[in-house]
Amino acid sequence: xxxxxxxxxxxxxxxxxxxxxxxxxxxxxxxxxxxxxxxxxxxxxxxxxxxxxxxxxxxxxxxxxxxxxxxxxxxxxxxxxxxxxxxxxxxxxxxxxxxxxxxxxxxxxxxxx
Amino acid sequence: xxxxxxxxxxxxxxxxxxxxxxxxxxxxxxxxxxxxxxxxxxxxxxxxxxxxxxxxxxxxxxxxxxxxxxxxxxxxxxxxxxxxxxxxxxxxxxxxxxxxxxxxxxxxxxx
Numbered sequence: 141x142x143x144x145x146x147x148x149x150x151x152x153x154x155x156x157x158x159x160x161x162x163x164x165x166x167x168x169x170x171x172x173x174x175x176x177x178x179x180x181x182x183x184x185x186x187x188x189x190x191x192x193x194x195x196x197x198x199x200x201x202x203x204x205x206x207x208x209x210x211x212x213x214x215x216x217x218x219x220x221x222x223x224x225x226x227x228x229x230x231x232x233x234x235x236x237x238x239x240x241x242x243x244x245x246x247x248x249x250x251x252x253x
Numbered sequence: 254x255x256x257x258x259x260x261x262x263x264x265x266x267x268x269x270x271x272x273x274x275x276x277x278x279x280x281x282x283x284x285x286x287x288x289x290x291x292x293x294x295x296x297x298x299x300x301x302x303x304x305x306x307x308x309x310x311x312x313x314x315x316x317x318x319x320x321x322x323x324x325x326x327x328x329x330x331x332x333x334x335x336x337x338x339x340x341x342x343x344x345x346x347x348x349x350x351x352x353x354x355x356x357x358x359x360x361x362x363x364x
Binding site for chain 2: 172174182183184185186229231233239240241242243244245246
């Protein structure tokens with residue numbers, strides 16, 4: 141199957157602490173792994189992505205790590221701020237030529253001031 | 254650039270009615286796609302297009318049609334609306350084949 145699962149479904153963190161969201165995928169041919177942030181009532185926004193030939197990628201306070209052997213990848217948010225509160229979706233490329241995405245069901249992150 | 258635009262923002266339909274959700278982008282992106290978002294279900298791909306004149310089915314295509322006559326526009330047609338199609342619909346576009354920019358969404362209710 142082409143499943144992407146996210147853990148935990150809800151995560152509460154104190155402002156300034158780190159948050160980690162983990163995703164697992166089933167298709168060993170997947171080679172592209174994006175993360176999207178969606179604030180309440182708004183559109184998803186691509187915040188970071190990683191390709192299978194890279195193990196880690198950073199962009200300021202966010203980073204993504206990939207373990208292809210274990211088929212999981214994680215989003216790391218450091219020094220969390222209230223504006224980081226949102227639903228975060230992971231996805232993995234699937235299909236012929238990896239031309240589609242399978243999305244996880246999302247993680248609600250709540251940053252407590 | 255306006256980016257990805259969608260109209261309408263909200264729509265209420267009766268069962269059996271048809272309508273078209275509009276999507277346009279001004280970034281000259283080849284790849285466009287339609288997703289639906291339901292509570293607790295994440296985003297599911299309905300149809301996608303890799304360029305003008307080329308469309309293909311995604312994960313949940315039944316009850317929907319698309320066409321891509323120009324690079325800019327990618328309308329989604331509901332043939333005969335059903336309550337199960339109540340959802341938020343997002344259009345997306347990108348240069349490289351996977352969704353990079355999403356539109357603001359259309360919230361559709363079918364009664």
